[in-house]
Amino acid sequence: MGNACSPQKYVSRILHTMGGSVLFAIVTAPYLFAPGTRAKLEPKAYAALGGLVLLSGLYNASLLQPKKMGPAGGFWRMIVYGGKTTALLICTPLGDKLFGADYAPHAKLVGVVLAYLIGAYARFYRELHTKADAPSSLQTSKTLE
Numbered sequence: 560m561g562n563a564c565s566p567q568k569y570v571s572r573i574l575h576t577m578g579g580s581v582l583f584a585i586v587t588a589p590y591l592f593a594p595g596t597r598a599k600l601e602p603k604a605y606a607a608l609g610g611l612v613l614l615s616g617l618y619n620a621s622l623l624q625p626k627k628m629g630p631a632g633g634f635w636r637m638i639v640y641g642g643k644t645t646a647l648l649i650c651t652p653l654g655d656k657l658f659g660a661d662y663a664p665h666a667k668l669v670g671v672v673l674a675y676l677i678g679a680y681a682r683f684y685r686e687l688h689t690k691a692d693a694p695s696s697l698q699t700s701k702t703l704e
Contacts (some may be wrong), residue, residue: 631688
C-alpha cells in the first residue's frame with residue numbers, strides 16, 4: 560500500500576509535529592498564561608525551530624506526491640508551499656524585522672494559527688482529491704457495514 564510508514568517518513572513526521580507543537584506553545588504562551596510565566600526563545604532558536612518545521616513539512620509534502628491528485632494538486636501545492644511557508648516564516652527572526660518589536664509577537668501568533676488552519680484544510684483537501692486513496696476508503700467502509 561502507498562501509505563506504508565517508512566522510517567524516514569515516521570522520523571520526519573515526528574520532527575515536524577514536535578517542532579510545530581513547541582513553536583505553537585512558545586508563541587501562544589504570552590496570550591494563555593500570566594505575564595510572569597512568559598516563555599521566550601532566543602532568535603537563533605526561533606530560526607532553528609522554524610527551519611525544522613519548514614524543512615520537515617516540505618519534505619513530508621513532497622512524499623505525498625501531489626501530482627497524483629491531478630488538477631487539484633496545483634491548488635494543494637499553493638496552499639501548502641505558499642501559505643504554510645509564509646505563515647511559518649513570520650515565526651522566524653524575519654518576522655521580528657518585518658513587524659517590529661511591538662507587533663512581532665502578535666504576527667507570530669497569527670502565523671502559527673494560520674499555519675495550523677491551513678494544514679488542517681490542506682489535509683482534508685488532499686484526502687478529498689487523492690485518487691489513489693479513494694478506492695481503499697470505499698472498500699473499508701463497505702467492509703464495516
